[in-house]
Amino acid sequence: MAKGGANLAQLPAGFAADVYDKRISKIVAIDPGWTYAISNESAVAMKRPILLINLGDKDRWKTVDVGPNGSNLLGRLSSARYAVVHAEIIELMAKFLL
Numbered sequence: 001m002a003k004g005g006a007n008l009a010q011l012p013a014g015f016a017a018d019v020y021d022k023r024i025s026k027i028v029a030i031d032p033g034w035t036y037a038i039s040n041e042s043a044v045a046m047k048r049p050i051l052l053i054n055l056g057d058k059d060r061w062k063t064v065d066v067g068p069n070g071s072n073l074l075g076r077l078s079s080a081r082y083a084v085v086h087a088e089i090i091e092l093m094a095k096f097l098l
Contacts, residue, residue: 031055031064035071043076050080056087
């Protein structure tokens with residue numbers, strides 16, 4: 001961020017405000033990116049149920065790997081569940097939709 005000239009000490013007012021929305025009760029994240037940026041404090045504070053889904057089990061990009069070989073976000077979230085959609089299912093869906 002420093003290369004881009006971002007100064008985190010001078011963020012706009014309200015940037016770090018609480019954005020809790022009681023209408024959102026559960027979260028589904030498919031191949032979530034930027035999971036390395038989630039601090040342990042933020043992960044511990046997350047109390048909503050979360051379903052993390054990775055698409056494919058081979059050649060997974062490290063940036064979307066939420067398991068122990070990636071960011072280990074799954075291990076840091078107390079309310080998370082995890083699923084993998086295997087390549088065969090993705091290929092079958094692609095053929096069906098064409």
